[in-house]
Amino acid sequence: xxxxxxAPPPAAWYDDPSTPGQARWWDGAExxxxxxxxxxxxxPPSASRHDSAAKAGAxxxxxxxLAAEIIERGxxxx
Numbered sequence: 001x002x003x004x005x006x007a008p009p010p011a012a013w014y015d016d017p018s019t020p021g022q023a024r025w026w027d028g029a030e031x032x033x034x035x036x037x038x039x040x041x042x043x044p045p046s047a048s049r050h051d052s053a054a055k056a057g058a059x060x061x062x063x064x065x066l067a068a069e070i071i072e073r074g075x076x077x078x
Contacts, residue, residue: 013038 011028016035018024025034 008028009026011026013023013036014026015038016022016024017031019035021037023036023038025032
């Protein structure tokens with residue numbers, strides 16, 4: 001199989017190859033004009049949209065649980 005026969009990476013946010021600290025949307029065929037700021041190295045080249053969404057969901061659940069604990073203890077606003 002030659003390199004041109006290999007499937008391109010799936011559509012997802014990837015570290016922008018031209019601007020460190022920025023992610024660029026790869027549409028599965030080419031880079032788009034869509035960009036966003038990210039901490040350096042936070043999106044590994046193999047990351048997929050599903051992986052990122054799953055991590056964001058897990059982080060949101062952890063924050064909700066922490067907020068509930070703080071409110072339950074009565075520490076909110078201190």
